Amino acid sequence: MPSPDTPTSSAPPRPLGRWALIALAVAGLAAGFGYVAGPLDPQRLTPQRLVDNLQNNGGLHPxxxxxxxxxxxxIxxxxxxxNAAAYSRAGLFAAGASTPLVGRFALPGGNPYAPDGGVPIRSFALRLTQADGQQWRTGMNNMPVFPVATPQAFFExxxxxxxxxxxxxxxxxxxxxxxxxxPETAAFRAWAKDSKPSASYATESYYGLNAFYFIDADGKRNAVRWRVAPDxxxxxAPLSAQDQDVLANELNQRLTQGPLxxxxxxxxxxxxDPTNDATKTWPADRAEIDAGSVVIERAQAQDAGECRDINYDxxxxxxxxxxxxxxxxxxxxxxYADSYRRRTAEQAQAGGRPPQETRR
Structure with a gap:
């Protein structure tokens, strides 16, 4: 079965060929959308059915x-x-706090052997663990908007x-x-049209895309979106379509020079400002808080690294x-939970590691 990062049609008009490629990558971006309360048919839209669709589209790699x-x-x-402590009572935002994290850079799609230059999308996930044991998990992507606003549209x-x-x-x-x-996909398509696959995870900005609330010590709520900007x-330079394993190697090389x-x-x-529509950006003049620095000190191979068994829910x-x-x-x-159950069960059957398979 083809990788989600392979070209999607042998001879479509050029713009549509690119959109076929991007759409398959985005089909893996959010790891699927499960059933939520609302006017959706639960027989049509469940976590299991969505993950089944992802496997069908991207290929199964146990x-x-x-x-x-x-x-x-x-790590x-x-x-x-x-600066964020006035808006959120979360311990990780307290002045002087330093919170350990386990993160993961990745490409979209279900193929662990995909070429690095196949699509321009990169992701950055973080798990921060406070001293009291509470965690903040977030998954971000290097695009400023998501293509669709609802689980139903993503299913389609x-x-x-x-x-x-x-x-x-x-x-x-x-x-x-x-x-x-x-038509709500227009903003994402405009971004993808001019975006080239970067040869470095380290030089990308990553956007949380969804809105959340910061809650201060008095219980006041402020709607926020977050992103991380590189320093x-x-x-x-952009990658060619078939460049393989460049990103991990380049990241390791940068880390030999010091933290990122x-x-x-x-x-x-x-x-x-909309809090329920990830296809829409907020105006550029909105107030922004510089909450601190995400510091990456070292990298690990994903098969045995600390991020392997984390569900970045x-x-x-x-x-x-x-x-x-x-x-x-x-x-x-x-x-995410359904996908996590599947892969960890497969790992257990294989003795704790992803089963070996032929690189395709």
Whole structure:
């Protein structure tokens, strides 16, 4: 079965060929969306059915994540500036706090052997553990918006990206129809049109995409979105489509020169800014908090690294941070759990490691 990062049609018009490629990558981006309360048919949209669709679209690689299968673990800390403490009572934001983290850089899709240059999307997940044991887990991507706003729309995108049995590739007519029916994808498509696959995880900004709430010591809630901005030198040149294993090697090389850093920036919403639609950015003039520095000190191979068995569930939050009304959040959480159960069961059967398979 083809990798989600392989070209999706032999001879479509050039723009549609690119969208077929990007759509399959995005089909792995959120690791699927599970059933959530609302007007959705539970027989159609469940965590199991969504993850089944991801496996069908991207190929099954037992023991690996159904999304972001290719990645690298990183170890570091978050050093708080104290600037966010007035907005969130979470201990990790206290002035002078230094919170250990286990992170993971990754590519979208279910193929752990995918070429690094196949698509421009990169992800950065973090698990920060406070001294009191509470955790903050977050998954971010290097695009400023998500293609769709609802679990139902994402499900339809998965269906449109399913490989045709006759060709092994998505049907370009179905994908064209999907985009025509979902004009909310325009902002993401505009980003993807001009984005090139970076040769470095270290030079990318990563966006949380979904809205959350910071809750202060008095219980006041402020809607926020966060991102991390790099402070690691010049951006690397774009990769070619088939460059393999460049990103992990380049990351390790950078780390021999010292830790890597990103500023954690939280944007405060104004009244009327949408908290339930990840396809829409907030105006650029919104107030922003420089909450501190994400510091990465070393990398580990993902098969045995500390990140391997972490489920980066976006709803695992410490006191002082709460989920918004974005419907993608509970849906992501449900499907993350299903994917986690599958891969850990497969690892257990293989003696604790991802089963060996032939590189394709």
């Amino acid at each position: 023991g690996y994540r159904r999304n972001h299968a290719k990645g690298v673990c990183v 570091g800390r978050f050093d708080s500036s104290g 995108q998965l269906q449109a990206g399913a490989p045709d049995p006759a060709t092994g590739k998505p049907n370009p007519d179905k994908q064209k129809a999907f985009f025509a029916a979902h 690691n030198g010049a951006a690397a 850093r990103w500023r954690l920036l939280a944007t405060l919403a104004a009244p009327g 976006p709803l695992i939050l410490p006191d002082g941070i709460a989920a918004s009304d974005d419907p993608l959040l509970p849906a992501r959480s449900a499907a």
